[in-house]
Amino acid sequence: MNFTTQMNAAKQGLITKEMQIVAAKEKMEVTRLRELVAEGKIVIPANKNHTSLSPEGVGDGLRTKINVNLGVSKDCCDLALELEKAKSAVALKAEAIMDLSCYGKTQKFRRLLIDTCPVMIGTVPMYDAVGALDKELKDITVDEFFQVVETHAADGVDFMTIHCGLNRATAEKVKRNKRLTNLVSRGGSLLFAWMELNGQENPFYEHYDRLLDICAQYDVTISLGDACRPGSINDSTDAAQIEELIVLGELTKRAWAKDVQVMIEGPGHMALNEIAGNMMLQKRLCHGAPFYVLGPLVTDIAPGYDHITSAIGGAIAAANGANFLCYVTPAEHLKLPDLNDMKEGIIAARIAAHAADIAKGLPGAREWDNKMSAARADIDFPKMIELAIDPDKARTYREESAPESEDTCTMCGKMCAMKNMKKILNGESICIK
Incomplete structure (x- = not known):
């Protein structure tokens, strides 16, 4: 078969081996799956160089998937522990792992993850830029940013979070509309700082076609990051968040025109009563692209228990259209999570995802619960x-x-x-x- 990406194949009417595997896992007709991939409503993140991958689909009509974040920082730089976390995450049935390492030379660990893990692997190249290039943020050039992106793609990363929607117009909106917690996205705040320090446009927005060409070459799914996601319930659904979401919708169509698969990232922190409306806005403004949410955390007062605040919001979000939940651990806002924190976060996210699948009437979702109820009745x-x-x-x-x-x-x-x-x-x- 001659195709460049899963979306390109789907548009040609071709059924790839990845589509066949996903359709079997999801008990969906493969022709229907192919149609939804062609429309951009389902993505199959599957980098051509990730040979150990057991592909998964993310999007409408499929099980809600969960992602696990891990990776080293300057204060906690134990690669062996992070690899143990990765193995545990796979055993605990997470469908994706994001390597958020932000210190030192991370390529060795990233390649090890990709070589050994059958789940989707994601990264945020912006995190890696300072360490990989060994330069101060201000001094990194546009070409060097793209050099890091292409390195991640060539290594086999299946999806990348890149904050393309934070252009200078949105940055001005952030400055004019004061927030309680400013920007809490690490990648987004780094790009904001680079733009301010250099007086330049966001390179990933200005040279978006260059980014899409890299993604198309390796079939990397672009996860359009939400730099303006709310970091407190006070800041949710504000002008900056919505402005960025509109830009992300425009960028989605440009990616689809080049047969690049797209996910959209979303909040964040958000009161219960705003979640359903935000899911509707995302789906509408971003043309039905799969939605990937961090939480949302429904209250800000529970450090040590944010796996619970996140699971509450995640269940509501997924029941109202979100397709992919990023787990949150009890360590959120406090420290790098350990193995037990990670397990607590995964289980909480899986509960939220399953509860949402029941609410959405996903075929077969209730069967597990009915089996448990029968076992209880039988004592x-x-x-x-x-x-x-x-x-x-x-x-x-x-x-x-x-x-x-x-x-x-x-x-x-x-x-x-x-x-x-x-x-x-x-x-x-x-x-x-």
């Missing part, structure tokens, strides 16, 4: 543990508090509703003293 604790989203935790809880009778738990004992109803409906007597 089959081994089966309940097997079906649990986190079997290890369920097993530990069961083992650390042993009941008098194996067909009860220490919460209800002989008053167990499941046990007693089953006996009574079978015509048996019960004894609860």
Whole structure:
């Protein structure tokens, strides 16, 4: 088959091996999947150089996917630990890993991830620019920015977050409309600073076609970053956020014209009552492109518990059209997450994603829940543990508090509703003293 990207193949009416794999995973007709890829409503991030990939689809009609962030910083530079996190993330059924390393020479770790991980790999090249080039931000040239992007693409990265929508007009909007938390996007704030220090336009906006050519060459899905995502519920749905979203919609069409796959990134921090409206705005302004959200976190007061604030918002967002959830850990806003933080974040995000899939009426989404309910009705604790989203935790809880009778738990004992109803409906007597 002769094609440049998954979207290019789909537009030609070709069905790629990646489409076949995704269709089988999703129980979707492959011809329908191909149509949605051609329309840009589904993406299959699959860099030609990521040979270990087991492809996944992100978009309408598919299971809500989750992403795990990891990577080293200057204060926590333990590559072995980050690799262990990556292996755990795959075992915990995350569909994507983003390497957000922002210190030192990161290519060795990035290549190791790509060579060994079957899940989608994403990066933010802007994070890597200072370390990879060994230069101060102000002194990095436009060509050097694109050099870093092409290096990531050649290494096999499946999707890249690039903040193309933060042009000088949007930056002025940020300055004129004071926020409580300014810009909290790391990549976005670095680009904002570069633009201010050099008095130049965002290179990824000004030379967007050059970026698209790189993405098309390697079939990198561009994840159009939200530099103006709200970092507090006070700043959500403001002028800067909406201005950038309009620009991202325009950039989406330009990418599709070059057969480059696109995802759109979204908030952030946002009150519950604004989430559904924001999802509708994104889908409308960005022409149905898949939406990738960080959270949204529905309150700002819960450091140490932001996996919960994020899961609440993520479930609502995905139920209203978001397709891809970026996990948030209990360590958010406080430190680099450890292995346990990562696990807590993954499980919370998976719960949110599954709850949303039920709400969206995704075929088969309720089957897992119905199996669990049947096991509970049968008082089959081994089966309940097997079906649990986190079997290890369920097993530990069961083992650390042993009941008098194996067909009860220490919460209800002989008053167990499941046990007693089953006996009574079978015509048996019960004894609860």
